[in-house]
Amino acid sequence: MKKYLFGIDIGGTSVKIGLFNLKGNLLKKWDIITNKEDLGKHILDDVYKSIKYQIPNLEEVDGYGFGVPGPVVNSKIIKCVNLGWEDYDLISIFSKLVNNENILVENDANVAALGETLHGAAFGYSNSAMLTLGTGVGGGIIVNSKIIDGAHGAAGELGHLHVVKENGRLCNCGNYGCLETVASATGIKNTFIELQKNSNIDSTLKDKEHLSAKMVIEAAKKGDVLSLEVVEDFTYYIGYACSILSIITNPDIIIIGGGVSKAGIYLLNKINHYFRKMMFEPVKETKIVLAKLGNDAGIYGAASLVKNDR
Numbered sequence: 001m002k003k004y005l006f007g008i009d010i011g012g013t014s015v016k017i018g019l020f021n022l023k024g025n026l027l028k029k030w031d032i033i034t035n036k037e038d039l040g041k042h043i044l045d046d047v048y049k050s051i052k053y054q055i056p057n058l059e060e061v062d063g064y065g066f067g068v069p070g071p072v073v074n075s076k077i078i079k080c081v082n083l084g085w086e087d088y089d090l091i092s093i094f095s096k097l098v099n100n101e102n103i104l105v106e107n108d109a110n111v112a113a114l115g116e117t118l119h120g121a122a123f124g125y126s127n128s129a130m131l132t133l134g135t136g137v138g139g140g141i142i143v144n145s146k147i148i149d150g151a152h153g154a155a156g157e158l159g160h161l162h163v164v165k166e167n168g169r170l171c172n173c174g175n176y177g178c179l180e181t182v183a184s185a186t187g188i189k190n191t192f193i194e195l196q197k198n199s200n201i202d203s204t205l206k207d208k209e210h211l212s213a214k215m216v217i218e219a220a221k222k223g224d225v226l227s228l229e230v231v232e233d234f235t236y237y238i239g240y241a242c243s244i245l246s247i248i249t250n251p252d253i254i255i256i257g258g259g260v261s262k263a264g265i266y267l268l269n270k271i272n273h274y275f276r277k278m279m280f281e282p283v284k285e286t287k288i289v290l291a292k293l294g295n296d297a298g299i300y301g302a303a304s305l306v307k308n309d310r
Helices: 043-054 090-098 108-119 185-197 213-221 225-248 259-263 265-278 294-308
Strands: 004-010 014-021 026-033 061-068 076-080 085-088 103-107 128-133 137-143 253-257 287-290
Touching: 004 043, 004 108, 004 294, 014 043, 014 294, 026 043, 026 294, 043 090, 061 090, 061 108, 061 294, 090 103, 103 108, 103 294, 108 128, 108 137, 108 253, 108 294, 128 225, 128 259, 185 213, 185 225, 185 259, 213 225, 213 259, 213 265, 225 253, 225 265, 253 265, 259 265, 265 287
Parallel strands: 004 061, 061 103, 128 253, 253 287
Antiparallel strands: 004 014, 014 026, 076 085, 128 137
């Protein structure tokens, strides 16, 4: 008898695994270390062993959903640089381990968006979009409660929207001036460092060791002028990205997640300010909200892949 679903979120450092019942309720969650040796060939075997330890009788498992850090088309992984996977057929490999063909794979930002839509901040809405502001900037688009991948698995990759028109920084994708270079935690830190070098304005963070985006945002909240300039800069770009999303996919709601979003209402108000200045009038009812599920969004969304496909 089928009793369970698994949601598995594979990251560059750890693999988050969630055990769900068939209604999509989380029963148990845990992490294992991502073993990236030998081009990631041990990752799926480690996941299998961990699941087998928790549920010895895999006949009780209805299906497995995966989120992975890279583009995916029709459940085929194009490339996961951080894992060493390229043209990787996860389904074929994992189905042999678990003797189950009900396996679906999606990009990690997409499954996080799906998780927040079906179980978190966008619950009750079927059309949503999400921006995840962390070390990089991820994005996902949900239409009629389904993930939109696009032809090449790049739908919703707003982190690579070209926002800085002149003298933009080099992005990991190879282009210059991407949203990720100014609105990620790394981008925020780099903007502060650049402004500090080219400004006579004093700052409470001057010559601070181990500078972080969180420190910049907290200093801005306390009125630090240089930090305020950084915050206005990156929230402008996020507001611009939201305005693009609002007319391309016209979601009911846009979710802001990731580590940077922990700045809370302070951050949200500034993003909303710039969004409202740039938005197209017919989308004025679009809501911008903070994510609710945190690091669990990926496992919820991954499990929902197989739950929704039943």
